Amino acid sequence: MGRVLVFWAASSLVLLCWFGAARPAPTGPKADIVWPAAAAEQTQGAEKIAPQVSTAIAGLKPEEQITVIVTLTEQADLRTPPGLTRTERLQRVIRALQAQAATSQRALRPLLEAHLALGRISQVTYFWIFNGLAVTATPEVVLELAERPEVLSITANVTIPGPGHPAEQAQSTLAGNEPNLGVINAPALWALGFRGQGAVVANMDTGVSLNHPDLVAQWRGGTNSWFDPHGEHPDTPTDFHRHGTWTMGVMVGRDASGVAIGVAPQAQWIAVKIFNDNNEATTFAIHQGFQWLLDPDGNPATPDAPQVVNNSWVIGTTPGCDLSFQPDVQALRAAGIASVFAAGNFGPNPSTSASPANYPEAFAVGATDNGDGMYLYSSRGPSACGEASTTFPEIVAPGVNIRTAGLSGTYYDATGTSLAAPHVAGALALLWSAYPNLTVAEQEALLINSAVDRGPVGPDNDYGNGRLDVLAAYQSLSRFHVYLPIVVKAAP
Numbered sequence: 001m002g003r004v005l006v007f008w009a010a011s012s013l014v015l016l017c018w019f020g021a022a023r024p025a026p027t028g029p030k031a032d033i034v035w036p037a038a039a040a041e042q043t044q045g046a047e048k049i050a051p052q053v054s055t056a057i058a059g060l061k062p063e064e065q066i067t068v069i070v071t072l073t074e075q076a077d078l079r080t081p082p083g084l085t086r087t088e089r090l091q092r093v094i095r096a097l098q099a100q101a102a103t104s105q106r107a108l109r110p111l112l113e114a115h116l117a118l119g120r121i122s123q124v125t126y127f128w129i130f131n132g133l134a135v136t137a138t139p140e141v142v143l144e145l146a147e148r149p150e151v152l153s154i155t156a157n158v159t160i161p162g163p164g165h166p167a168e169q170a171q172s173t174l175a176g177n178e179p180n181l182g183v184i185n186a187p188a189l190w191a192l193g194f195r196g197q198g199a200v201v202a203n204m205d206t207g208v209s210l211n212h213p214d215l216v217a218q219w220r221g222g223t224n225s226w227f228d229p230h231g232e233h234p235d236t237p238t239d240f241h242r243h244g245t246w247t248m249g250v251m252v253g254r255d256a257s258g259v260a261i262g263v264a265p266q267a268q269w270i271a272v273k274i275f276n277d278n279n280e281a282t283t284f285a286i287h288q289g290f291q292w293l294l295d296p297d298g299n300p301a302t303p304d305a306p307q308v309v310n311n312s313w314v315i316g317t318t319p320g321c322d323l324s325f326q327p328d329v330q331a332l333r334a335a336g337i338a339s340v341f342a343a344g345n346f347g348p349n350p351s352t353s354a355s356p357a358n359y360p361e362a363f364a365v366g367a368t369d370n371g372d373g374m375y376l377y378s379s380r381g382p383s384a385c386g387e388a389s390t391t392f393p394e395i396v397a398p399g400v401n402i403r404t405a406g407l408s409g410t411y412y413d414a415t416g417t418s419l420a421a422p423h424v425a426g427a428l429a430l431l432w433s434a435y436p437n438l439t440v441a442e443q444e445a446l447l448i449n450s451a452v453d454r455g456p457v458g459p460d461n462d463y464g465n466g467r468l469d470v471l472a473a474y475q476s477l478s479r480f481h482v483y484l485p486i487v488v489k490a491a492p
Contacts, residue, residue, distance in 0.1 A: 048146045050155040057139040065122055067157040068142055069283055071132040072150050075327065076100035078334035086336045086437070087303040093335040094300040101128035104150055108133075111148075115141050125284070129291040130327035134284045155283070155324070160315065162206055162279035163243045163418065177260040180398035183372070184423055185471035186263045189430045194474070196264025198436060199429035201251050202306040203422070204289045205244030205313065207273040210237040212405045213256035215248060218269050224296035224304050225270040229288040232277050241279050242407055244271065246414050247312045249405030250422035251429070257411065261404055263426025263470075264433075270296065270306060274313075281313075283324060290328035294335055307432050308338040310425040311362075312418035314354035319346045321385040322355040333361045338440045340365060340425045342417035343393040344379035350461060351382060353392045358383040363444055364392055366464060367399025367420035372454065374462050375399050378417055381461030391459040394444065395451045397423035397468040427470040434474055446473040 046054065053068055060066060076096045080089050105126055115121040115137065123136040134157060135141070145151055177187050189195070200220060207228075210216055219225060219237060226237050239245045252269050253262030272289035274281045296304045309332065315322045329339050343366040344354030357364035357379075367375035378399070381392030399420035406412040428443055438446070450473040451466025459465045 045147050046143070048151055048153050049142070050153065052156045053142070053154055056156070057142055060139050062138060062140065065136050065138055066142065067123075067134065067136040067284065069132060069134055069155045069157055069287070070145055070151055071130060071153045071155070072104045073152040074100060074104045074150070075131055078331065080334070090294075090303050090305055090335045091300050093331065094295055097128045097131070097331060101126065101131045104131055105133070108148065108150060111144075125288075127287055127291060129294060129331050130287065134287070157283045160281045160283075162241060162275040162281060163313065178403050180402055180423070181260060181263060183398050184263070184427065184468045186427070186430065187260075188471040189434075189474060192474070194430050194433040196252065196267030196426070196429040197433050199264065199267040199308070199432040200270060200306040201264065201267050201425055201429050202270045202272065202293055202309040203244055203247050203251070204272045204274045204286070204293075204309060204311050205247055206241040206275040206279065207233070207239035207244045208237045208248045208269070208271045209239045209245040209405070209407045212245060212249070212407075212409055214253040214261060214405050215245070215269070217254070218252050218265070218267065220268040220270050227271075227289065227292045227296070228273040229285040229292075230273070230276040233273065237271055238273070239407065240277050241275065242412065243312070243418065244273070244275075245407060246404045246412060247310055247418060247422045250402060250419055251310060251426040253405050259403070261411070263423055264429035267426070267429040286325060287328060290325065290332065293337065294331060305335065305337055308340060308425045308428045310340050310422045311356065312342040312421050314342065314344045314357065316354065319344060319352040319354050319379060319384055321358060321383075323359070323385070325356050326359050326361070329356055329359050329361045333440055336440060338363060338425075338428050338443055340421050340428070342421040343367075345377045345416050346379045347377045348374070348380065350380045351384065352379040353381055353383045353385070354379055355385065358385045358392060360385070363394050363424065364464070365417060365421040365424045366393040366396040366462070367417045368396050368454070368467055369400040372467065374455070375415075375417070378420075381464075391464050392461055393464045395424065395447055395464050395466055395468055396420060396454070424468055427468055427473070430470055431473060435477060446477060450476045
C-alpha cells in the first residue's frame with residue numbers, strides 16, 4: 001500500500017470560560033439545527049465530497065490511500081414516548097440507531113469487503129451513532145462511494161491538536177473547600193446529603209491520572225469505564241497532558257489534601273481519552289468516543305452509560321460553526337445523557353462561539369473570574385450555528401485560578417472555560433443524587449432558571465442566563481415539589 005494521507009486542522013482545544021446570573025426570565029426554546037441545505041440537495045458524485053477531500057485525492061497516486069468519514073443519508077428517528085425510565089429511553093435510542101445503521105449499511109458492506117480483499121481499502125469502521133463509516137481507501141473507492149445513493153457526504157478525518165497548559169502548580173491552602181465551590185453553593189448541597197452518589201460522570205479529554213488520591217476511589221472500574229480509541233492505554237486510565245485530570249478533578253475530586261476540590265465528590269467517573277499521547281485527536285477518534293459513551297460495555301441491556309459528559313474542547317482555533325459531531329450529541333441527548341461543553345476562549349468580542357458548544361443540543365458554559373465578572377477571553381454569543389435569537393452560552397461558572405488535580409498527585413491552578421464547564425457537569429451530578437428521574441431538558445431548565453443574574457438585567461450573550469447556583473437549582477424544585485420546566489433545548 002502507498003502512503004496514507006492525514007488531514008491536519010488549524011484547530012486546537014482550548015481552556016474555556018464562564019458567566020453567571022439570576023435573571024428575570026430565561027430564553028425560550030431553541031430551534032433544531034439541520035445539516036446545511038446544500039448537503040441535502042446533493043445526490044451523487046463529486047458534489048458529496050468535501051472540498052478538502054477533493055483537493056487531497058486530486059494529489060494522490062492511484063495506489064495511495066486517504067482516510068475519510070462517510071455519512072449516510074438515512075438517520076434514525078430518536079423520538080421516544082413520554083413516561084419511559086432512563087434505562088428504557090437509553091435502550092430504545094441505542095436500538096433505533098443500530099437498526100437504522102444495519103439497514104442503511106447493508107448494501108454497502110459487500111462492496112467495501114470486496115475492495116478490502118483487493119487492497120483498495122486498508123481499514124473500515126462502521127458507526128451507528130451517526131450512521132456512517134470511517135474508511136481508509138484509494139481515490140477510486142472514495143469516488144465510487146460518492147456515487148452511491150445511500151451516501152450523503154464524505155468529509156475529512158481531521159487531526160485536531162489538543163489543549164495547552166495555561167496553569168501554575170498550586171500553592172498549599174487552608175483546609176476546607178476551594179472558594180469556587182462556595183460560589184456555586186456546592187457545599188450547601190453536601191450538607192443536605194447530596195454529594196453526587198448514584199451518578200456517573202464522564203469526560204472526553206486527554207485522559208485521567210488514576211493515581212491521584214482525589215480521583216482514584218471514584219473510578220467506576222472494569223472494562224466499561226475507560227476507553228482509549230487510539231489503543232495506547234487500553235486498560236488503565238492515563239493522562240500525560242493534565243487537561244483531562246484537571247476537568248475530572250473539578251467534577252468529582254475529593255479532599256485528600258485537606259481541601260475539597262470537586263463539585264460532586266461521591267459521583268463515580270468514567271473517561272474517554274480522545275487525545276493521544278501526542279496530544280492529538282481525530283474526527284474518527286471523537287466519533288468512537290461518543291459512540292462508546294452510549295454503550296460502554298457493548299450490551300444495550302446493561303445501562304452503563306453516564307448521566308452527564310463534560311467536553312472541555314472545541315473544534316478550531318477560531319470561532320465558528322462546525323456540525324461534524326452534531327448527530328453524536330443529538331444521540332446522547334435523546335438517550336438521556338446531558339452534554340456539557342466549554343464555550344470557548346475566543347472572547348471578548350461578540351459572535352465568538354465555538355463548536356460543538358454552539359450546537360442546540362449542547363449545554364454551553366462560559367467562565368467568570370474571581371470577582372464574579374466575565375472572564376475576559378470567554379466566548380460570547382450569539383451562536384455561530386444559526387441561533388441568533390437565543391442566548392449563548394447557556395450559563396457561566398467559575399473558571400479563573402481553579403485549584404484542581406494534576407498529574408502524580410499534584411495540584412494546579414488552571415484558567416479557562418475548560419474549568420468552568422465541569423462545575424456544571426458536577427452540579428448536574430449533585431441534582432441527580434436528589435432527583436434521579438429528571439430529563440435532560442428539566443435538568444438544564446433548573447440550572448438556567450436558578451442562575452444568578454450578572455451583567456445586564458436578564459439573559460445576554462456574555463453571561464447567558466447567569467452564573468451557576470446549584471443550591472438555588474435544588475431549592476427551585478424542592479420548594480414546590482412539582483416542577484413545570486421551561487424547555488430551553490431542542491429535544492429530538
